[in-house]
Amino acid sequence: MATLEIRDLHVSVDVENGTKEILKGVDLTVKQGETHAIMGPNGSGKSTLAYSIAGHPKYTITSGTVTLDGEDVLEMSVDERARAGMFLAMQYPVEVPGVSVSNFLRTSATALRGEAPKLRTWVKEVKSAMEQLQMDPSFAERNVNEGFSGGEKKRHEILQMELMKPKIAILDETDSGLDVDALRQVSDGVNRVRETGEVGTLLITHYTRILRYIKPDFVHVFSAGKIVESGGPELADQLEAEGYEKYTKGGAAA
């Protein structure tokens, strides 16, 4: 069973006059089949955690380890991490002008599966995944993320998650900017992948709303660059009722 282990992770970014430490010792273990929600206020470093694990060049790991089944993830290039089974659904996926969704998906699938998927089954696979996410077939001919609405971008991210079948999926604020219908469709997509029992999910969110559709096994509160409290789904209910103030005004964050 695949396991992602994050140990004492410290991460910095370059700022105008030097560097700034964003992550200050994160410890977390995510196993295949589990769903972990990471909740925290804006600026607490949740997205930094997601992008650091995915290998974004902006972030410098200053200490700590990230391993997937014992393999050193931090030693891998960005694409190697994806091929090892890691997936990041981004909050703000970029436009790639002139590259169609269908070309992009097929190129990605070819890289991840080690060979080009058979055209006939592939077309079916994409079509049915798109239908389930209520995406119009014409979507495949559009350029990646170009002119996509917020909801379309998120659907496109989850479409990729469904097609790529990762071992570990990190969803960075996938719920942000979605209306209730879109949120439900996107959550249904995530749940279809979760129901296979083959993905460990790290759900990063500011709001508890998405947790009504995607039920976490564990909830972690993130504040000032680390996990300050962990618990079961009941912790989310507490956050819903009380907000993050307890964690941001000293208290447990100290």
Place this chain on the structure above:
Amino acid sequence: MAEAQNIPVGSTTAGSIAVAAESTTATRMSAPPSFDVADFPVPHGREEEWRFTPLARLRGLHDGTAEAGGELTVQVEAPEGVTVETVDRTDARLGKAGTPVDRVAAQAYSSFEKASVVSVPKETVLTEPIRVSVHGGGGTAYGHQVFELGAFAEAVVVIDHTGDGVLAANVDYVLGDGAKLTVVSVQDWDDKAVHVAQHNALVGRDASFKSVVVTFGGDVVRLHPRVSYAGPGGEAELFGLYFTDQGQHQEHRLLVDHNVPNCKSNVAYKGALQGQDAHAVWIGDVLIQAAAEGTDSYEMNRNLVLTDGARVDSVPNLEIETGEIAGAGHASATGRFDDEQLFYLQSRGIPEDEARRLVVRGFFAELVQQIGVTDVEERLLAKIDAELEASV
């Protein structure tokens, strides 16, 4: 086609041959246009029209020392109904679409021995392209080609330049009323080739001219696509793609001369550069003369710099002599490779080199998608793929 169609508003006529008016204002040339090389001083390199060009690499094309004698094979494959002729210098159809505007173009006009004239009779609509292969076998050559479309004729011309050599040439496109011409000129030369050419298009009343210039190869390629209009209602679209590698100099100097009312022009050139001393130059001149009311014009140049050590000079110029126009604008931007795009693609398992190719291909594909001739689009994308496969 009727003689009158070749006389644009505001042009001068010399004898029985009509010639398009040339502007010295918009182009800031150091000498007025002329067919005679003697009318141009030998450039020293500081002139506005030569300041970006490495004269020392022109193999003497600019100073009269490049003697003809090289091997150049020109093959024309044309569908039925098209006339292909090889003619003498005295043929009245030569030089009608424009006059040489710099010394090398005038040198070419003063030096060529035989010209080729390809004519599509009026109202003939070709379903297959006219294919022209220009292959250099080394040495210096001077050339002149004319493509003439009669009124309401429609044609696609694909010109491939391959091989090695030093070529200076003028190419004329003369479009009759309502004619539609798409020309794809691919510069796929070997590494040491030098190619300097002026392309003159004279667009008839209500005619459409579409030019697609694709430059991959060569040591120095300097092209000068120019458009003027013989009557109102004409449209010109000038598309260009270039991929400038280490040490290459690729220069495209456009001029659209809006000399009559109610014409349109759209210029869109995109280039990618990589490697030490890769140098791309794009000059986009648009002149809207006082008479050209109702003009609608736009020009755009985008460059994607893939590595350190490459250099782009991109200079759009818009000169407007009347306020009564539908639109006029220009844009120029040169950017580095976008690391966020690379990260996104890599995060989906796509290896870095493939991700880079995908982004560059997309950058060009965006332009290719605008060409609107499926066959041409597919050929170009295949060519771009091959170029990227070999070099990125």
